[in-house]
Amino acid sequence: MFDFLFIAASFFGYAKEIKANLEQRGRNVIWFEDRPATDTATKALLRLSPTLIAGKAERYFDQIIEQVRQQPIRDVLVIKGEALSIEAIRRLQKALPDARFTIYFWDSYRNMPKDSFQKVALFDRALTFDPLDAASDNRLIYRPLFFVEEQVNLPTVEQDIDLLFFGTAHDDRYSIVKSIERGLPHGVRFAKVLYIPSRGIYYFRRCFDPAFRRAKRDEFIFTPLSKRNIMELVARARAVVDIERVVQTGYTMRSIETFAAGRKIISTNARLGEADFYHENNVAVMDRNKPRVDPEFLESPFMMPKRHVRQRYTLSSWLDDVLLQ
Numbered sequence: 643m644f645d646f647l648f649i650a651a652s653f654f655g656y657a658k659e660i661k662a663n664l665e666q667r668g669r670n671v672i673w674f675e676d677r678p679a680t681d682t683a684t685k686a687l688l689r690l691s692p693t694l695i696a697g698k699a700e701r702y703f704d705q706i707i708e709q710v711r712q713q714p715i716r717d718v719l720v721i722k723g724e725a726l727s728i729e730a731i732r733r734l735q736k737a738l739p740d741a742r743f744t745i746y747f748w749d750s751y752r753n754m755p756k757d758s759f760q761k762v763a764l765f766d767r768a769l770t771f772d773p774l775d776a777a778s779d780n781r782l783i784y785r786p787l788f789f790v791e792e793q794v795n796l797p798t799v800e801q802d803i804d805l806l807f808f809g810t811a812h813d814d815r816y817s818i819v820k821s822i823e824r825g826l827p828h829g830v831r832f833a834k835v836l837y838i839p840s841r842g843i844y845y846f847r848r849c850f851d852p853a854f855r856r857a858k859r860d861e862f863i864f865t866p867l868s869k870r871n872i873m874e875l876v877a878r879a880r881a882v883v884d885i886e887r888v889v890q891t892g893y894t895m896r897s898i899e900t901f902a903a904g905r906k907i908i909s910t911n912a913r914l915g916e917a918d919f920y921h922e923n924n925v926a927v928m929d930r931n932k933p934r935v936d937p938e939f940l941e942s943p944f945m946m947p948k949r950h951v952r953q954r955y956t957l958s959s960w961l962d963d964v965l966l967q
Contacts (some may be wrong), residue, residue: 644672644713647741649706650721651676653748656895657721657870659790663957665966669717672710678702692755696727703730711737717965720745720765728757728952731764742766746964748787751775752889769964771892773913786893787959788851793869794903796877804940805908806879808835808872809896811862814930815885815940817853818910822883822933838862879907880940884914885930893917898955901925904944908935918954921945 646669650657657673663673677684678698692699703726715738720726723745734742745765749756750772757941762768769783770776777786809818819834826832838844841864847854867875876882882900884891884907891913900907901919910930914920923942928934937964954961961967 644670644710645716646671647710647713647715647718648673649676649719649723649726651724653681653721654853654866656790657774659957660721660961661904663961668963670715674706676720676723692725695725699725700727700730703727703734707737715741717741718743719964722747722749722754723758723761724755726761728760728764731761735764744964745769746785747771747775747782748892750887750890750892751779753887756925767964767966768817772890774891785960785963786955787895787898788955788957789895789899790957793873794899796873796903799874799877801878801880802831803833803875803879804831805881805883805935806833806835806875807883807885808867808875809837809885811836811838814853814885816857818885818930818933819883822928822935825934827937830935830940834861835867835875836862837866838864840864850870876900876905879905881908881935883908883927884911888930901947902952902955904946905942906939907941919947919951921947 646664648661648671650660650673652658652675656689661671661673678695684695717740718734718741720743744767745761745766747754747758747770759779762779767783768781769785771785771787773784776782791961809815814957816836819836823832823834841859842860844862848857882905884894884897884900886894886909891911893911893914895905897909897911897914901924906924906926907914908926908928910928910933912927914925915927917925923945926936926939
């Protein structure tokens, strides 16, 4: 029997880690994706024309409701809920009248479906990773993201990479990475891993995105790196480049994992200068329009954050705050 309903996208394995942590707390968790399918076409339609898959999404959530209706669910935790409509939330609440409903946005209003703002009123508790959203909507509680302990316990290897970037080549990331590369002094070792979900998307962007006109196919990977591969790269690096989406102001998972792993962060997110884990030796903020890296920053020693600061960003502490435990 399940007492906890969890609705969230897989998102690089983080949903699985959240489920495991809840189960360590003695909860019996049933987990579902927050969209009816995870293929590239469905993801694109959710962003570009959600009405085209609205019927499919409603049927998907109705199936979930039938599966959990007779379960002793005490808590419902939704992360983002991208395809979860207001009507589906109401049907779910009717089926589970005794459950507490909590929603957490690990994205900004500016990058989510337009009805996300209206969904907040339907939940008993609502939190966001984005400080601007929390400041503009007093129904939202600001709570930054987290790191998973096993993902920041790095192997001991030679640090033969000065600067590392890895991530999806969305928005302006490719042009920023190339600009950083052009401005680096001779001898700075810059490793770049730019991921694109498919070759079709690469060719599409080559045709329609001016920043990609000269992008070569061998500059990208089309299969995401494994967690182990990422950890090995970060272990070799002295500093990690963090480029948040233009529409977001919250600390990325990458920035949190980087400081927790004992590595320097060079970020386009100016708000990292306000973070409780900020130290001038550890965090450097650069202008995304004129990104430059100071070689002296790379040379200074990393200063370990205080224990209580690091503890605040663990997954366990995040769940404590989200669920009021």
